[in-house]
Amino acid sequence: MRIRSVALACLMTSVSCCLATAADGCQLGSFAELPVTMEGLRPIVEAKINGVDVHFVADSGAFYSMISEAAAAELNLPVRALRPGATGSRLGFGGPQFYLRGVGGGSAVPRVTTAQTLTLAQYSIHRVDFLVGGTDFGGGSVVGLLGENLIRVADVEYDLAHGVLRLIKPDRCGSRPLAYWATPSEAIGVVDLDEPTPLEPMPIGWASVNGVKIRVGFDTGSPLSTLSLIAARHAGITPDTPGVQPAGTMLGIGRNATQVWAAPIATFQMGGEEIKNTRLLIGDLRLGDFDMLIGDDFFLAHRIYVANGQRKLYFTYGGGAVFRLGSTPVLQSAQSPPPGDQPTDAAGFARRGTAYAARMDFKDALADLQRACELAPQEPEYFYELGRIEWQSGQRDQAIDSFGKTLKLEPNHVAALLARAQLTHSKDELDTVDRLLPPQDNLRLRLATIYAANDMPEAAIHQSDLWIQSHPSDGELPVALNERCWLLAQTNRDLEQALKDCNAAIRLRPGTAAFVDSRALVQLRRGQLDLAIKDYDAALALRPRLADSLYGRGLAKLREGRQADGQADLAAATALRPKIGERFARMGLSP
Secondary structure, eight states, X not given: OOOOXXXXXXXXXXXXXXXXXXXXXXXXXXXXXXXXXXXXXXXXXXXXXXXXXXXXXXXXXXXXXXXXXXXXXXXXXXXXXXXXXXXXXXXXXXXXXXXXXXXXXXXXXXXXXXXXXXXXXXXXXXXXXXXXXXXXXXXXXXXXXXXXXXXXXXXXXXXXXXXXXXXXXXXXXXXXXXXXXXXXXXXXXXXXXXXXXXXXXXXXXXXXXXXXXXXXXXXXXXXXXXXXXXXXHHTTOOXXXXXXXXXXXEEOSSSOEEXXXXXXXXXXXXXXXXXXXXXXXXXOOOOTTOOEEEOHHHHHTEEEEEETTTTEEEEEEOSSOSSOSSOOOEETTOOOOOOOOOOOSHHHHHHHHHHHHHTTOXXXXXXXXXXXXXXXXXXXXXXXXXXXXXXXXTOXXXXXXXXXXXXXXXXXXXXXXXXXXXXXXXXXXXXXXXXXXXXXXXXXXXXXXXHHHTTOHHHHHHHHHHHHHHOTTOTTHHHHHHHHHHHHHHHTOOHHHHHHHHHHHHXXXXXXXXXXXXXXXXXXXXXXXXXXXXXXXXXXXXXXXXXXXXXXXXXXXXXXXXXXXXXXXXHHHHHHOTTHHHXXXXXXXXX
């Protein structure tokens, strides 16, 4: 069995337009234009698999296109093993065992499936292979990653700020700079790219941080640009450097998550552009032989042309913050950004609106989405996107109204139902989503969380059961196991299963305070007071102001007869969260 490199010659022979023609005969033919909708900081492209509407994350960092196990089951795609050593030499997989490694060090052994027809930008490609495995990619209609085997078939232009990804065929251009849209006054950044390999086709070039040279990979699958800890140390930055703050975790392929921090950066230089006094994520990333991921925050602030034939990357600054971590970077020789191509239809306004929202420019985002709704008042998706951005910008009532308009046009619009239910606490709408979702859908994990937040633990446990059954290798599995452990402990049922779930979550992602706190609650329910206190101590060592752990430890100490110590913990927890006693009382746990 082989993994085939999909031939897109049929697209290359169908040049739809000529983007630019120079006096010396250089022509840039756009043979495919993929509309891009920004879902937060994820570029989403529309497609069809065997006639079913789906969406992919456009991922320049993925060497091969991929879908999740759950999505393959939902699409009725037969999955088969990837036989070691039997794969195509052009891609270079094979060996004793082929596996995928994520940025956090996690790995997954993929399988493979074949879509009889993949439709992109109105072009149909037959018998397309996808790797299958790893973390789910978002749920709903987002089924996977559109990787470099389908993107890197010629030159690629990323104009995410205007909602477009273009595949471009240059002709007789030689070494001519190919940023065809740039005006004479615009500065064009140029990055020399490394020779790609079958397993590392991502565009990789050079930059510098605080004057230290680094290798960077341009990765639209990474929402935020992130520097490895090793490279950060070479640039004089560590997690203990003044001004560096914890920023959560990053998850890639597999179950491993890695801690990341937001760090102040004096200068970032690349391709002739200099950014001063900004902030970047740093983390213990496994990036192979390069040092930094250039993510969608950078792509949204620039228009980028990857000239694969020339092995160069061209870019121009389009405006706004380059790295989105709460500071406004200063560009050397900053100038007013050019207006760019203006939308001419509702779809264009909608896509640009989601790009504005991804850049936290809610005023312009709302204006564009409202214009899209005016131009196409029968299109439910535009009202949904409008509601999503209204919610994100704090306009709750307006968001509820927009989601309502979506549902009038499309009563079974799952995302709108789920969003409005989360805002209005409507059990009926949550139950409707439950009926509409396939059993494997990744949105069931979110549904479980919303049920739990609305004090419906039995329904939440059911959703967790369905998700865990369908996602045995997912990167979010530790979170789901912890959620079910907590819910079982909350309802005081099946405590042995709850203990197994918590132990598994802690084993998969050690050092997570919330997971240890959940296991402590299980031990408290089981009457294992010494084990409960031990876990509460461990959770508080990780997060000293965790109110749940303080209150739970106080209850355990009271039951051991340690009145003064127990009351002190209860008082400390109540000071942090005044109504925490009521929450525990609803679970039947009182002093």
